[in-house]
Amino acid sequence: MSKAREHFRSILARATCTPAAPIFDPLSARIADMLGWEVCKLSGSVGKFANLAVPDSVPMSNMSDLVDLCWRISRVANVCLIADADEGGGNALNIMRTVRELEAAGVSAIEIEDNLVPRRFGGSTSRHSLMISKEEQVGKLRAAAAARRDPTTVIVARTSALTELPLDEALDRIRAYSHTGAEAIMLPGVRRGRADIEAAHQATNLPLCVLGLPLDLVNDSAFLAANRVQIRFLGQPTYGMAVKAIYDSLKHLKDGGAPEKLMDRQASAELLRAVDRTEEFKEWEQEYVRE
Amino acid sequence: MSKAREHFRSILARATCTPAAPIFDPLSARIADMLGWEVCKLSGSVGKFANLAVPDSVPMSNMSDLVDLCWRISRVANVCLIADADEGGGNALNIMRTVRELEAAGVSAIEIEDNLVPRRFGGSTSRHSLMISKEEQVGKLRAAAAARRDPTTVIVARTSALTELPLDEALDRIRAYSHTGAEAIMLPGVRRGRADIEAAHQATNLPLCVLGLPLDLVNDSAFLAANRVQIRFLGQPTYGMAVKAIYDSLKHLKDGGAPEKLMDRQASAELLRAVDRTEEFKEWEQEYVRE
Amino acid sequence: MSKAREHFRSILARATCTPAAPIFDPLSARIADMLGWEVCKLSGSVGKFANLAVPDSVPMSNMSDLVDLCWRISRVANVCLIADADEGGGNALNIMRTVRELEAAGVSAIEIEDNLVPRRFGGSTSRHSLMISKEEQVGKLRAAAAARRDPTTVIVARTSALTELPLDEALDRIRAYSHTGAEAIMLPGVRRGRADIEAAHQATNLPLCVLGLPLDLVNDSAFLAANRVQIRFLGQPTYGMAVKAIYDSLKHLKDGGAPEKLMDRQASAELLRAVDRTEEFKEWEQEYVRE
């Protein structure tokens, strides 16, 4: 039972909704940790973009890529990490391995989605619009919960059912997923706003994690509390800004611009030292290095 | 003999000085590749900061960290990669392993420095000011050259001798390093400007790689050509800008700012798609996927 | 162009059939190298058993597992490594990544099979009996050949068509695979003995690699040469013997037996020193370590 996992459970039980930092690599996770974020969310998309330079729309990456990335994130950031494990790496057998390795890599929560992994780039269909049967997903979520070595690891049932299916079918899925050992429901979009959230909450008592919460809802803490919206995700501005900064810098230099011209867009020396934990290591040295 | 290594050798033989992109992780290397940079330089410092959140001043990382990072960079970026291997991971025995693993990780050139690795955070002394003997370094460079499995891999003798030692001793080192199998000399600073470069060039016929070239020299291509300054390094603005972008983004969100407010500091959708090679994979699919 | 790959090509062009050492991990590859084996074959099955303790019948492992294993094998064994990449990790898009990473991991040849990966444990059906269409496999093999960064890497088209399909269909496949850029055909069984091999050779001019060559054929070098059987695989006695040795040892100790009783089943001190290359490193030290 890790401290991070215990802490994550307390966050799920809290009276308020907690935002998760949208990180994509060890550096962004380290900076989130420095800034006091409690929860970090590693989305599948940006994890693949930043680490493998492959699109999210077809399975160009695998669970070992994700495990390696989570491992490298965990060792520099002492946060509650939610890992987006896509469809879990295959069927319920594969999930057994996925869950155990992600646990070992230090994650607090593992999202598993009920989508069918496309073998081709989609035309009109999106990455998340083809779904496996409710029965198959129930088996996968039960497997995920059973595979845990640490009972405090949280399995999160992610579903775009509210977006892709008729409402009653969607709620039927959410209801079914709630009795598998999964301990939170993740909605990657709420097309109908409040209505979707209220419906989901009526279908399940589990805490909800929501991506793309409309602005008026973000500030309606009474509504969020009443419907157990415990975690909210924030899109990917951090990745987008990192890409722009790197691109602008390398473009400027490639075009023959002087490095000095980029000075005011760079982190201060103080911030850089904070990232690499210079002071923490110095204190450690002061305390423990005797020669 | 890899194409990248052959290309790197042609760059070292060119009439002009080539700048190297200051990258620190797979994402920055991928973007450098997109922008048409031929050479990428992975400095030890930013490699450690970004991937391990540890300082450069004491050996908190090891050669396996560097090998793993180079491997992950090579698989997303088809460039000539110069890896800064610090002091090579120990003595000449360790270098044998370091060189072979870095080669396998796809690098074109490996810098090995003649500094003594500190066990403590320096007070007045810097990371690069304590040096091993010339004889020991000659043994290490000979070992590095002998350890290569691919004769086109370039061993780069890095030395701060020109900054740390009397001029004659410094030149004596450069002369000695030139007869070890190393095929380039890397100067991490040129305190005396033109004088240092001219002296170094008189001491060795090998191509020079220089960090911190003064602005007037950058544009004096005749001088650079006359003294075989073949590669120049550009400091770390790219890392500094990435840190600032990530920090600003996560700070803004942590303080309750809306993600939308960060829109104009993010990469465009088009740039993001270029990073993840969507079009390249689509063409690949068009050509090869038959079901 | 690595020396190992050049050497592998010379083996494929040789007048005689070369056996491949059936290795499964770095230790067995190191010992094969010591014994002078030129070619090592890493089968998918034993690679999974020994490194992941998962069965071969369902996809419990992925291409990153294989890449990591090949990388660890390559760094201790300077041999020509043939990697069994199963179905290549998915469709032709996935193969692009698989081929590039296996190349980077130092393999000389990559086998890609035309089977359909089962999602369930087979009842009567075996791991290799369900096949994808000829057209799909042709696309995958063309993709594999096109994805190479090193033109000397050999793509091997593996097919159980001769065992699973009517003869004319099987030969039609072999013929088609021969025009994709694949440069060898691998037959994981020859049910009809000489007849299968002769038929395959008439369908293709490419070198053949055969598993389970009957004893009378092993010694008929004229027949093998006439039909371009260039490489033969030998089953998995090495893995089977390692498992038995480890099991017997740990069983004996678990039952309270004295370690001393196991003395004569252990390698000599001399053999152990050869495995860890003590002498090689000592010579290296003698030559290069100056302090």
Add this chain to the structure above:
Amino acid sequence: MSKAREHFRSILARATCTPAAPIFDPLSARIADMLGWEVCKLSGSVGKFANLAVPDSVPMSNMSDLVDLCWRISRVANVCLIADADEGGGNALNIMRTVRELEAAGVSAIEIEDNLVPRRFGGSTSRHSLMISKEEQVGKLRAAAAARRDPTTVIVARTSALTELPLDEALDRIRAYSHTGAEAIMLPGVRRGRADIEAAHQATNLPLCVLGLPLDLVNDSAFLAANRVQIRFLGQPTYGMAVKAIYDSLKHLKDGGAPEKLMDRQASAELLRAVDRTEEFKEWEQEYVRE
């Protein structure tokens, strides 16, 4: 707090001495787990031999090698793993990282020794005969204990002081190490037999782990209990037998011997299936795979 670590603590508190399986890689750990071993010991020597083919006498490997190996062992074997971390990877700063990564890799206990790592192959001096000062080692052990993220991880102070130093100095060290947060003392040899053990036990109340326990002591459970000898290590017969089996097999085949001749030295099909957990996965499939 992992189950394995809790279990390891109960073993240290037990009335009897528990032997540890001498494993060296994932396969041997998996087989130990199958056979019901509770504790596995990964010695530095065989870990390096089997995975890297490098000698133990000079630092050709680093902590990342060990972490990777422990990670791969942990994912296939659900046992209490004692990792021999040699001198911890450097000074007390390095230990901070070593401990955290080994914890993340799932080990239950971490041995840290008070020896000075040689830079050269020893002549008359052995790998363990040069020692750092007591004060430095106390700092390192305190650092190791403080660095833990999981308070149930056990730091083991390993020392050859009883072999290398005068008795009073050796006991003084053991006494000092006992007040650092280390929770067990590891003796890699007991030259004076009972006398050494009794002296060590008088110097410390901590549980002892002993390598090379003389046969008469192994069976004297009253003595072991009276002196808190809680864990005993058994040398490396398992590695030695695996090397011999692999060598014999590859030698036989290289010399043209038929694979069939090796039949009775191989594991049975039943044993092989047990290693790869076929039945466990089948049950899992039965229970959870719904399509």
